Amino acid sequence: MSTLDLDPRFTFDNFVVGAANRLAAAAARRVADAPGAAYNPLFLYSASGLGKTHLVMAIGAHARRVHPNLTVVYETLEHLLEGVMSAIQAGERDAFRNRLRHADLLLLDDVQFLAGRRGAQEELLRAWDLLTARGGQVVLASDRPPTEIDDLDQRLLTRFSGGLIADIGSPEYETRIVIARSKAEERGQTLAPGVAETLARVEFTNVRELQGALNRVLAVQELEGRTVTAEEVAHLLGVGVETRKADEFGAFLNDIAGAVGEVVSGVSAEQRLADAILRWEGEGFRTRRLELALDSPVSEIEADTLIDEFESDVERLRSIGARIRELDPEAPELERLEVLRNPDRLHDAEALLAAVEARTRSLPQPPTSPSFDELALPASLFAVRAARAVGEAPGTRYNPLYVHGPAGAGKSALLVALANEVRSQSPDTAIAYLTGREFADELMDAIQHNHVDGWRSRYRRARLLVLDDVDAIAGTERVQEELFHLFDDIVRAGGQLVFAAEVAPRALAGLEERLRTRMESGLVVELNEGAEEATGTEPETTGSARDVPAWVEPRVPVAGNDVPVAHAEPDLTDVLDEAPQSEPQLPVDDFFRSREKVLWQWPYVEDWLETEAG
Numbered sequence: 124m125s126t127l128d129l130d131p132r133f134t135f136d137n138f139v140v141g142a143a144n145r146l147a148a149a150a151a152r153r154v155a156d157a158p159g160a161a162y163n164p165l166f167l168y169s170a171s172g173l174g175k176t177h178l179v180m181a182i183g184a185h186a187r188r189v190h191p192n193l194t195v196v197y198e199t200l201e202h203l204l205e206g207v208m209s210a211i212q213a214g215e216r217d218a219f220r221n222r223l224r225h226a227d228l229l230l231l232d233d234v235q236f237l238a239g240r241r242g243a244q245e246e247l248l249r250a251w252d253l254l255t256a257r258g259g260q261v262v263l264a265s266d267r268p269p270t271e272i273d274d275l276d277q278r279l280l281t282r283f284s285g286g287l288i289a290d291i292g293s294p295e296y297e298t299r300i301v302i303a304r305s306k307a308e309e310r311g312q313t314l315a316p317g318v319a320e321t322l323a324r325v326e327f328t329n330v331r332e333l334q335g336a337l338n339r340v341l342a343v344q345e346l347e348g349r350t351v352t353a354e355e356v357a358h359l360l361g362v363g364v365e366t367r368k369a370d371e372f373g374a375f376l377n378d379i380a381g382a383v384g385e386v387v388s389g390v391s392a393e394q395r396l397a398d399a400i401l402r403w404e405g406e407g408f409r410t411r412r413l414e415l416a417l418d419s420p421v422s423e424i425e426a427d428t429l430i431d432e433f434e435s436d437v438e439r440l441r442s443i444g445a446r447i448r449e450l451d452p453e454a455p456e457l458e459r460l461e462v463l464r465n466p467d468r469l470h471d472a473e474a475l476l477a478a479v480e481a482r483t484r485s486l487p488q489p490p491t492s493p494s495f496d497e498l499a500l501p502a503s504l505f506a507v508r509a510a511r512a513v514g515e516a517p518g519t520r521y522n523p524l525y526v527h528g529p530a531g532a533g534k535s536a537l538l539v540a541l542a543n544e545v546r547s548q549s550p551d552t553a554i555a556y557l558t559g560r561e562f563a564d565e566l567m568d569a570i571q572h573n574h575v576d577g578w579r580s581r582y583r584r585a586r587l588l589v590l591d592d593v594d595a596i597a598g599t600e601r602v603q604e605e606l607f608h609l610f611d612d613i614v615r616a617g618g619q620l621v622f623a624a625e626v627a628p629r630a631l632a633g634l635e636e637r638l639r640t641r642m643e644s645g646l647v648v649e650l651n652e653g654a655e656e657a658t659g660t661e662p663e664t665t666g667s668a669r670d671v672p673a674w675v676e677p678r679v680p681v682a683g684n685d686v687p688v689a690h691a692e693p694d695l696t697d698v699l700d701e702a703p704q705s706e707p708q709l710p711v712d713d714f715f716r717s718r719e720k721v722l723w724q725w726p727y728v729e730d731w732l733e734t735e736a737g
Contacts, residue, residue, distance in 0.1 A: 481577025
């Protein structure tokens with residue numbers, strides 16, 4: 124038997140808060156914001172028709188919205204007992220119990236029907252203890268307080284009384300006016316002046332009766348296409364409405380006007396604080412600051428100052444929440460209600476906003492030129508062809524690409540051309556282009572302002588990270604640590620990394636070994652236009668840039684150290700003799716002088732070593 128669904132009509136937004144239900148509404152909001160953290164259990168009771176079921180369902184709806192992974196179970200006691208009986212008959216009693224025990228938020232309505240049902244009380248006790256042991260929240264609703272439920276197990280009575288018990292009284296005149304107006308607005312209708320006030324003067328025993336009377340008024344307006352006046356209300360309802368004579372009402376207004384100053388001045392500091400606590404609790408804000416002030420003697424001036432400061436902090440919290448929602452409507456920070464609803468944690472809320480701002484800042488972009496077509500470097504250069512291959516399919520080959528060469532060799536222009544190629548091929552790709560110095564400065568700023576998490580999240584969005592002048596981060600500990608983690612995050616996400624420096628990773632003093640090995644794990648290529656042209660060793664290529672061999676300067680393990688193949692000085696005569704005749708062949712001496720060591724027949728070092736061993 125499945126659990127009951129929540130009624131979507133019952134939310135906190137359409138629950139009218141007044142003096143008679145303020146405490147219950149405030150407690151319900153706090154429980155919905157942080158289930159299991161306060162008022163556990165929350166026991167709500169009232170006569171029929173005063174809104175306890177509305178509040179219980181509002182708790183469930185709000186909790187599901189702010190905590191999407193929360194398991195919320197709503198049951199009436201009668202439905203629960205039917206489920207127990209069905210489970211027993213089907214031999215699924217344990218499965219039914221587990222469904223309750225594994226709830227994060229159990230909402231149980233009509234608890235008064237536990238009276239005299241020992242079996243039901245035992246089932247509830249078992250589920251209760253297991254649920255609360257896991258930190259779960261229990262909310263109960265009844266038409267009477269726990270002490271008035273007949274024949275209630277003392278263990279349950281103790282548990283019911285261990286949290287907060289709040290009653291909901293009949294709404295006073297002003298609240299009845301607001302209820303009548305809000306319900307009419309929900310129906311898309313407008314009440315004539317005085318109609319809501321006239322309805323509110325009728326002594327209804329509960330809100331349902333008030334709503335029924337309002338429905339009759341609205342039905343006349345809908346069906347007859349006219350507006351009901353205040354004078355017609357008594358006739359439509361068939362009841363007598365107590366009204367005041369004009370002179371009595373005028374005298375009453377005069378009395379009020381003459382006493383306003385005396386009433387205002389007569390409100391004590393404690394009463395002002397209490398009113399503020401009720402108001403802001405009802406809106407879901409933590410009021411501990413005001414509660415502490417209420418427990419100590421304060422003057423009226425001090426109370427007013429405290430309230431003004433509190434309300435100023437509340438407004439700032441609201442603006443912070445609105446700004447976070449504007450930056451990222453799905454921001455997980457919006458669920459941090461223990462911060463965004465607590466004026467005493469305004470500093471933490473500011474930090475949340477700073478983190479979101481840091482995370483959602485646009486990534487640093489490359490200059491708009493040059494492109495590969497505008498590049499001054501010869502297109503035949505190996506480094507240029509490798510960069511073109513990366514630009515065509517970033518993240519799938521030569522990852523990372525590491526370009527090194529002396530100042531003025533054109534490394535920066537080549538990296539910009541690569542980034543612009545990716546941008547032209549995939550405009551939606553998240554690209555980050557910056558120098559090592561800029562990378563380090565941004566990190567230091569994030570550390571100083573305590574929003575490193577936002578900084579990290581920002582760069583994790585990148586699917587192409589181009590870091591020029593990596594030399595600048597050599598010798599830094601924290602910057603290299605962050606780059607190390609960022610490297611792995613981007614690669615795991617299928618992104619591409621491109622680096623440039625004046626020297627190869629192995630020659631970069633102060634570079635951590637774990638970063639060096641990662642930078643060398645892709646393609647390390649030297650960009651030195653003059654040297655490459657002078658050697659004349661660039662092989663002719665008829666295929667695309669993607670035909671470029673996938674390795675340069677392969678390294679052979681020698682006595683525990685990696686050294687370039689060229690330094691191993693093998694006898695390559697046989698290797699070159701066996702190369703396909705269609706490929707250009709190089710003299711051995713030219714091979715060692717060349718900056719691009721390419722073996723056409725054996726693209727993998729391991730294959731070549733096996734040949735040599737044989």
